[in-house]
Amino acid sequence: MELTWLMRLRIAGAMAAGVLLLGLGAWVLIEPSVPAGAITIIAGDISVVDGAICIAIAFGAGVIGYFAAWPYGAEIGVLAAPAGLGFWALRTGDMAGLLRLNTAPGIDETIVQRQALLSVMKWEGLFWLAVVGAGFAGVKAAERLAKAKKPVDDYEIGNVNTHNVLNVATALIMTVVIAQFALGVFAQDVRMFDSELGTVVGQPGRGQVAFAVVVSFAIAAYVVKWVLNVSYVWPTLAAGGIGYYSMWLSGKADVLKHMLQTWPEAFFARSVCGILPLQLVAFAGIGSVAGYWLAIKYVYWRKHGE
Structure with a gap:
């Protein structure tokens, strides 16, 4: 599967299907009520019905993405749903703005309010993963509907070792470790010294977040595919674990109190703490697919010397 101009058009077509159908078509369902507000289920802007419709639309985007590519x-259509979420992730407000909206008159009251916010946001990644998963399911459904054979190509497609539970568990752990480290490198804004935390990091911009998450998960997916021969699905799922950790860390009482007393809302204990669950899952899906295919390309190059 060489990256020819025609292949790039197929990739663009699959991603455009997600942006048009999910990103634009379902925007009215998730648009924040607060101007420039963060897109998050905790804000109350996304009802259960809205969420179900988004999942259904993501499934349809996967189907259309399959035929667009x-x-x-089967190889490219999976980018449709993450691309649609990525469109939202580039339009959303940021974590700093969300924290400002959850500020009470006193420090103790603010700690309680923000802990309640972050305790729910720890699990929010599961919803966005469900949207991405629906897109993946749409691709599989379209593949069965089309009953098409895989195209004959001079490019080898590696076998995915999805049945080895140990490999899958190892891949999830490796992704969390690699992506966490890479996000600390790439998702940087202003970094300041802190006597208790070592350093604190300013709120990264949306473009910086997109770049950092895509690259971080591409690296992680590349490594786990090359070492463990597993699918891009598992690095994508690991984004939920990283989101859980970041919200847990931000919600620790001692960290919250120190940050409130010492730094404005635009600073975080770790870079990943300034990334919304939506942004993590959306760009993790894109990066994981890219890293997966780059690993296959590398193995092919080593084998055939091309």
Whole structure:
């Protein structure tokens, strides 16, 4: 599966299907009520019905993405749903703004209010993963509907070792470790010394977040595919674990109190703490697919010397 101009058009077509159908088509369902507000289920802007509709639309985006990338829909169509979420992730407000909206007159009251916010946001990644998963399911459904054989190509597609539970568990752990480290490197804004935490980091911009998450998960997916031969699905799922950790760390009482007493809302204990669950999952999906195929390309190059 060489990255020819035609292949790039297929990739663009699959991602455009997600942006148009999910990103633009479902924007009215998740648009924040607060101007420039963060897109998050805790804000109350996304009802259960809205969430179910988003999942259904993501499934449809996967189906259309499959045919938009024909005959490589099974390989490329999975980008549709993450691309749609990525459109939202580039329009959303940031974590700093969300924290400002959850500020009480006193420090103790603010700690309680923000802990309640972050305790729910720890699990928010599961919803966005469900949206991405629906897109993946749409691709699989379209593949079965089309009953198409995989295209004959001079490019080898590695076998995915999805049945080895140990490999899958190891891949999840490796992704969390690699992506966490890489996010600390790439998702940087202003970094300041802190006597208790070592350093604190300013709120990264949306473009910086997109770059950092895509690159971090591409690296992680590349490594776990090359070492463990597992699918891009597992690095994508690991984004939920990283989101859980970041919200847990931000919600610790001692960290919250120190940050409130010492730094404005635009600073965080770790870079990842300034990234919304939506942004993590959306760009993790894109990066994981990219890293997966780059690993296959590398193995092919080493084997054939091309």
